[in-house]
Amino acid sequence: MRHNIAIRHFRLLFVPLLFLLPLMSIGCANDKAVIGQANQFHQGLEPAVITDATLSTYIQKVGDRIITAAHELDRQGFGPASHKKENSSWMFTGMQFHFVNSPTLNAFTTGGNHMYIYTGLFLNCETEDELAAVMSHEFAHVYCRHVQAGMNRQLITQVAATGAGYAAGYAAGGKNSQSVASSATGIASLAGQYFGMSYTRADEDQADEIGFQFYAHAGWDPAKFADFFKKMIAKGYDKTPEMMSDHPSLANRVKAAEERAAKLPAEASSWRRPPVADPQQFRQYQQRAQQVGAMMPTSESLANAQQLLQAMPRSCLTPRDQDPSLRDQREAQAHIVNYLERSKKSGKNHAQKAAYEHQQETPERRGYN
Secondary structure (H helix, E strand, O other): OHHHHHHHHHHHHHHHHHHHHHHHHHOOOOHHHHHHHHHHHHHHHHHHEOOOHHHHHHHHHHHHHHHHHHHHHHHOOOOOHHHHOOOOHHHHOOOEEEEEOOOOOOEEEOOOOEEEEEHHHHOOOOOHHHHHHHHHHHHHHHHOOHHHHHHHHOHHHHHHHHHHHHHHHHHHOHHHHHHHHHHHHHHHHHHHHHHOOOOOHHHHHHHHHHHHHHHHHOOOOHHHOOHHHHHHHHOOOOOOOHHHOOOOOHHHHHHHHHHHHHOOOHHHHHHOOOOOOOHHHHHHHHHHHHHHHHHOOOOHHHHHHHHHHHHOOOOOOOOOOOOOOOHHHHHHHHHHHHHHHHHHHHHHHHHHHHHHHHHHOOHHHHOOO
C-alpha cells in the first residue's frame, strides 16, 4: 500500500516537472508564441472589428506607410537589442491595422500581426498626424518586442498555474486526468494572455522614442507627434506624479518629443510627404466610422468583444491611475476576473469529484499490483 502511495506521489510531482522543465529552460517568450496568442485573442475581438472596406483600406494605408519606414530603419540596424534577438522579417509582412467599434479612448497591440485603434480615439484626433503618431507608437511596441517582455514577466505565474493544472489532473487520476489538466491550463493561459499585456513605464518611453522615428521617416510632421498628448493634458489626464505612475507623464512625453524633433538632421525635411487623407477626407472617414459603428448589430458576441476592449490597459495614452474615465475598465476587468474565478472554481470541483471517484475504485480497477 505504501509503495502504491509513493508511486502516486511520484507521479503527482515528477510528471508536472517534466512538463515545466522545457518552459523553464526556454526562459522567455518567442515570436511564435506571441503571434499565436495574438491570433487567438483576435478571434475574441472580431465581432467589434470594423470591416467597412473604405475605413479598412484607409487605416491599412497609414499603417503600411509606418511599416515601410520601419523596415528601412531595420535594414540600417536601427533598434534596441530586443529587436535584434530574433529574425524580425515577419514584422514587415502581413501586419494588420484595425478600427474597432468602441467609445473608449485607446489603442493597443497584442504583439503579433494585429494592431487596434478604437473609434473613440479616432474620433478625438484632429489630424492624421495624431492618428499616425499613436499607430507608430503601437508598432514600436511590436518592433521592441514589449509584449514578449510582458509574457516573460508572467512566466513564473503561468508555470505555477500550469503545474497546478497538471497536478490536479494526476491527482484525479484515471480517464478524467487529461480533461482536468486541460481545463486548468486553459484558464491559466487565458489569464496569462490577458494580464501579460501591460507595459512598464520604460516600455512606453521606448515606444515613444522608436515610434517617433517611424513617424518622422514615414513623412508626417515631427512637430506634431506630441499633439495628441497635449490634447490629453488639456483634458486633465496628467495629474499623478510620474514616479507613482506606470507611464511617463504626458508633460514629459511632450517635452521628449519636442527635443527629438529639434535634434533631427537637416535632411529630415526631405522625408516629409502629404498625409494619406487630406483634412477633408479625414473628417469624412471619421463621420463614416460613426455611421458604421452605429449600424453594427447588437449581439452577445459584440457585447463580449466590447467588454474585452474596455478591459484592456490604456496603452500609449494615459496611465491607468490617471485616466478619469477608468470606471468602465475596472468594471470590465472585474467581470472577466469573476468569470475566471468561477471557471477555476468549477474546474477545481471537477478535479475533487474525479479524485473522489478515483479513490472509490478498487485496487484492481486502478491497475495497481
